[in-house]
Amino acid sequence: MKNLKLKQPLNTTTRLMYQIGLILILVAGINKPLLAQEDAPxxxxxxxxxxxxxxxxxxKDVLNRVKMYYESTSPQxxxxxxxxxxxxDFTTFNPNAVPSPGFSGEYSYTHGVVLSAFDYISKVTGDQAFVGDNVKFFDYVxxxxxxFQQNADKINSEKIGSWGRILDFEALDDCGSIGASLIKTYLKTKNDSYLNLINRTAEHISHNQxxxxxxxxxRNRPQYESVWADDMYMSVPFLINMGVLTGDNKYFDDAVKQVLxxxxRLYIPEMELFDHGWNVTSGDYDPRFYWGRANGWTLMSMAEVLSILPENYEGRDEILHIYRSMVRSLANLQDGDGFWHNLLDKNDSYTETSCTAMFTYAIAKGINEGWISHVYGPVAVTGWNATRSRVLANGAVDGTCEGTTFAHDNTYYYHRGKSIYxxxxxxPVLYAGAEMIRLLQNDKIxxxxxxxGAINSTFHFLLKSEWPAKE
Structure with a gap:
């Protein structure tokens, strides 16, 4: 065709016939009819x-694998x-004495999340082996x-190995999250030897922090008078559960106050996300970084508050609005593989496991409790599918961002390490799994x-009560 030369302009009829001829030549060169291309790559x-x-x-298989790996990390x-x-021999004090290292032997905020999740899994599935790990750990403590308390003057460090500052709490990280799981375990066992630690935690959060x-x-770090989004989870779950334990609404009131x-200071309405931190020095012009796990901490905290507060409690509706708005924004920010990114608004930052699991849990929870529409179901499903892809065969959870301070530059957040450690x-993975079981068994949906292998097929979550009864 490239050698065809026209010596004179074509009239309209000839041009039309010429174009039809070209089309016929092209169609003749195709091996299969266009209408039969169903299997085309x-x-x-x-x-x-x-x-x-x-x-x-x-x-449940994923949850069991994670549990077995996690509990194997320390002999306690x-x-x-x-x-x-x-x-x-505990008759004389060994100044080198420390709790054995390992994830499942720590008195830490991350272990507190695991133990709270174990408690929740036992409630959801009826499998008491999960909460049994809580009893074993807290009895050990x-x-x-x-x-250690009786020999405090002989200890040369402010931290006792993996138990950190258990003798003298200095920060919310030292006691809040794990204190919440301690309350939940106490409500099951009624072991009064737990009460001293519970009351010390309440004293620190309510009066000393x-x-x-x-x-x-x-906190007065890293900048003077700083507020961290992380601290919502380091305090609010304890306060709301302390209200359950004592029946004293002052703990409910403080929990609501902390969230709002x-x-x-941190919630940015136009983004429907939380900035990682704020400090008084920067004030209204504080730079904003939408770190994934910080937003996860806030959403999980609000889910816990909404689960416990009576529906007409003052401030609950405001919390529910923030929660719903965040879910709407997060659905849009979810990656095409079901993950969320370490910096939520920057899809060239890496996809991160802990925030993906946190959002999956909180969204599934919202559907199950009726706080958000069932149409968010596919967001939770794809979030779980992404999350479980990071659980290794031995139960280790990979792809989690390392501990992260409140920083003021993107480069820091972009380059945070991630690992099974x-x-x-x-x-969060355990929590997400428990809530997904509830969602998959939700008889209202x-x-x-x-x-x-279909060309055009997606998930649809339908609310049964909206549809005519099937005959």
Whole structure:
């Protein structure tokens, strides 16, 4: 065709016939009719993370693997830090004595999330083996803590190995999250030897922890008078559960105040997300960084508050509005593989496990409790499918961002490390799995699955009460 030369302009009829001829030549060169291209490459989506509906059994398998790996990380004994040998003689104090290292032996906020998740899984599934780990751990703590308390003057460090500052709380990280799980375990066992730690935690959060003039829990680091989004989870779940334990509404009131006053400084309405931190020095012009896990901490905190507060409690509706708005924004920010990014608004930052699990849990929870529409179901499903892809065969959780300070530059957040040793991912994965089991078994919802290998097929979550009864 490239050698065809026209010596004179074509009239309209000839031009039309010429164009028809070209089309016929092109069609004749195609091996298969156009209408038979159903199996042509590219028409059937190829999902890197399986676009399938999980099963409750499959989810429970993931939870069991995570549990087995996590509990295997520590023997929960007292050891000599120099030799690593187990201490069996407690008649004289060994100045090198520390709790054995390992995830499941820590008195830490990340372990607190795991233990709260274990409690929740037992409620959802009826499997008491999960909450059994809570009883084992807290019994281990209260049985051995007096050994250190009675010899505090002989200890050369402010931290006792993996128990941190258990003798003298200095920050919310030291006691709030794990204190919430301690309350939940106490409500099951009624072991009064837990009460001293519970009351010490309440004293620290309510009276000793630094606060701004308006009562907002805060830190004097890294900047003077700083508010961290993380601290919502380091305080609010404890306060709301302390209200359950004592029946004293002052704890409910403080929990509501912390959510709303932290949101007043950190929640950005036009983004429907939380800035990681705020400090008094920058004030209204504080730079904003929408770190994934910080937003996860806030959303999980609000879910816990909404689960416990009576529906007409003052401030609950305001919290519910923030929660719903965040979910709307997060649905739009979810990656095409079901993950969320370490910096939520920057899709060239890496996809991160802990925030993905946190959002999956909170969105599934909202559907199950009726706080948000069932149409968000596919967001939770794809979030879970992404999350479980990061659970290794041995139960370790990979792809979790390491501990992260309140920073003021994108470069820092972009380059945070991630690994199976960042324990912040384990509790959220367990929580997400428990809530997905509830969602998959929610008898108010009909789930229409995708058809594997179909050109055009998606999940549909239907609210049964909206449809005529099937005959």
């Amino acid at each position: 590219g028409r059937v989506p190829e999902y890197e993370i399986p676009y399938v509906l999980p099963t409750p059994e499959g989810v 004994t007292i050891v000599d830090s120099q030799t690593g040998k187990k201490i069996t 209260v049985q051995n803590l007096p050994y 630094f606060r701004l003039e308006d009562g907002t829990l805060a 006053q932290m949101a007043g 960042a324990t912040h991912g384990y509790g 009909e789930i229409i699955e995708t058809n594997f």
